Amino acid sequence: MHLRSSRNPQHTATLTQAIGRGLAPDGGLYLPDPLPRLDGQPCSTALADVAAWALRPFFTGDALEPQLAQIAREALNFPAPLTLLGTGPSAAQVLELFHGPTAAFKDFGARFLAGCLQHQRRHAARPLTILVATSGDTGGAVAAAFHGKPWAQVCVLFPKGMVSPRQQQQLTCWGGNVRSFAVRGTFDACQQTVKAAFLDAGMAEQRDLSSANSINIGRLLPQLVYYAAASLDIRQRTGRGASFIVPSGNLGNVMACVWARELGLPVEEIVLAHNANRTVPDYLDTGRWQPRPSVSTLASAMDVGDPSNMERMRALYPGVEALREHVAAHSVSDEQIRARIRADYAAYGRVWCPHSATAAEVYANLEPARRESRQWVLVATAHPAKFSEIVEPLIGREIEIPPALAALLALPSRYQELDPGLEPFKHALMSA
Numbered sequence: 001m002h003l004r005s006s007r008n009p010q011h012t013a014t015l016t017q018a019i020g021r022g023l024a025p026d027g028g029l030y031l032p033d034p035l036p037r038l039d040g041q042p043c044s045t046a047l048a049d050v051a052a053w054a055l056r057p058f059f060t061g062d063a064l065e066p067q068l069a070q071i072a073r074e075a076l077n078f079p080a081p082l083t084l085l086g087t088g089p090s091a092a093q094v095l096e097l098f099h100g101p102t103a104a105f106k107d108f109g110a111r112f113l114a115g116c117l118q119h120q121r122r123h124a125a126r127p128l129t130i131l132v133a134t135s136g137d138t139g140g141a142v143a144a145a146f147h148g149k150p151w152a153q154v155c156v157l158f159p160k161g162m163v164s165p166r167q168q169q170q171l172t173c174w175g176g177n178v179r180s181f182a183v184r185g186t187f188d189a190c191q192q193t194v195k196a197a198f199l200d201a202g203m204a205e206q207r208d209l210s211s212a213n214s215i216n217i218g219r220l221l222p223q224l225v226y227y228a229a230a231s232l233d234i235r236q237r238t239g240r241g242a243s244f245i246v247p248s249g250n251l252g253n254v255m256a257c258v259w260a261r262e263l264g265l266p267v268e269e270i271v272l273a274h275n276a277n278r279t280v281p282d283y284l285d286t287g288r289w290q291p292r293p294s295v296s297t298l299a300s301a302m303d304v305g306d307p308s309n310m311e312r313m314r315a316l317y318p319g320v321e322a323l324r325e326h327v328a329a330h331s332v333s334d335e336q337i338r339a340r341i342r343a344d345y346a347a348y349g350r351v352w353c354p355h356s357a358t359a360a361e362v363y364a365n366l367e368p369a370r371r372e373s374r375q376w377v378l379v380a381t382a383h384p385a386k387f388s389e390i391v392e393p394l395i396g397r398e399i400e401i402p403p404a405l406a407a408l409l410a411l412p413s414r415y416q417e418l419d420p421g422l423e424p425f426k427h428a429l430m431s432a
C-alpha cells in the first residue's frame with residue numbers, strides 16, 4: 001500500500017518511508033488512501049493475531065511485510081482487557097490500555113514503532129537520534145521502548161516542574177542510551193527546541209534525527225489493533241457492535257478508532273472526550289476551526305489546543321458536516337473530573353485516572369435512551385497510580401502500584417536542566 005500526505009496528494013511514500021520520516025516533506029501527515037477494507041477474521045482475538053490480520057493490508061508489498069507478525073508479537077505482548085463498569089446487561093465496558101511498561105496507552109504505539117525502526121536500522125551506519133518533547137506520558141513510553149537498543153539514542157525533553165512526580169521518574173530513570181532534559185520552560189518551549197533541532201543543518205549533518213510523536217503513522221497503526229480486538233470480542237459475545245468514548249488530546253488514539261471503523265470492524269458511535277481544551281467540541285458546535293494555546297488541566301496529557309491529527313481527520317471527513325456525521329465531542333471541566341472520580345469510586349469501586357475520568361463523565365451525561373441503545377466502551381488511557389497526587393485525595397485511599405511501574409519508581413533518577421532554545425540543547429548534546 002502507498003500512503004500520501006494530507007496536504008499534497010502527490011507526496012506519496014511506502015510504509016517504511018512514512019515511518020522513517022514521520023512527517024511528509026510538505027509538512028503534512030501520512031494517510032492510507034484509500035483505506036483498505038478487511039476480509040475474513042483474525043485467527044484469535046489475541047492482540048498479536050488481530051494485528052497480523054488487521055494491519056496486513058498496510059504492510060502488503062512493503063519491506064516490513066515479512067516482519068509484521070514478529071513486530072506485533074514483541075510489541076503487543078501485554079493485554080488490553082475489557083472489564084465491566086457495574087453490572088447487568090446494559091453495563092458499560094472499560095477498555096484498559098494501561099497494562100504496559102509505563103502504564104499508559106502510549107506503550108502500544110511506542111513499542112510497535114521501535115519494532116518497525118529496528119528492522120529499518122539494521123544496516124545503518126550510525127545510530128538514530130530520537131528527539132521527544134513530552135508533556136508526560138509519551139516520553140516515558142518512548143524511553144521504555146527504545147532503552148537498550150544499540151541503534152538508537154533517545155533525548156527526552158520535558159517541562160521542568162510541570163509533570164507529575166511519577167511521570168518525571170519514568171522520564172528520568174533510564175540512563176544508557178536515554179538522556180533526559182528538564183527544560184526551564186513550558187511544553188511548548190520543549191517542542192520548539194525539538195523543532196529547531198530538526199531544522200538545524202548542523203544537527204542534521206551530524207546525526208540521523210527522528211521524532212516519535214503521534215504524527216508518525218507507525219504509532220497509530222498498532223492503536224487500531226485494540227479497537228479491532230475489543231469490537232470483535234464484544235460482537236462475538238453479545239452480537240452487537242461497540243461504541244467508544246475516547247479521552248482525546250492530539251487525536252491520535254481516536255484517529256485509530258475511526259480507522260478501525262472504516263476498515264469494516266464492528267464499531268458504531270465514536271465520541272471524543274476532551275478536557276477544558278475545547279477546540280474540537282467548539283468546532284463541531286460552531287463550524288469554526290479555532291486552534292488556541294492550551295490551558296492546563298488535571299488531565300494534562302490531553303492539554304492540546306491545536307491537535308495535530310485533526311489534519312488526518314479532516315482529510316477523511318472534509319467539512320464540519322461530514323465530521324458531525326461520524327463523531328461527537330464533549331468537553332469536561334476539572335471540577336467534573338474530580339466529581340466523576342469520586343462518584344464512580346463510590347458507586348463501582350472503579351478508580352479512574354484524570355484522563356479516563358473524562359470518558360466516564362461523558363458516558364454519565366449521555367441521554368439515557370442513547371446510553372441504553374448501544375454497547376458503550378469507555379477507553380481508560382492511563383493507570384491512576386501515575387496520578388496518585390490527584391486521585392488519592394479524592395478517593396481517600398492509596399492506589400496500589402502496578403509491578404512494572406513500581407520497578408521504574410525504584411530506579412535512580414538522572415537528568416540535566418536546560419534553558420529552552422536550540423543552542424543550550426546542542427551544547428548539552430556535545431558534552432556527552
Ligand SMILES: *Cc1c(COP(=O)(O)O)cnc(C)c1O
Nearest residue numbers: 137249250251252253301381382
Ligand atoms: C496522550 C494521552 C491522551 C490523549 O491521546 P491523543 O492520542 O493525544 O488524543 C489521553 N490520555 C492519556 C493518559 C494520554 O497519555
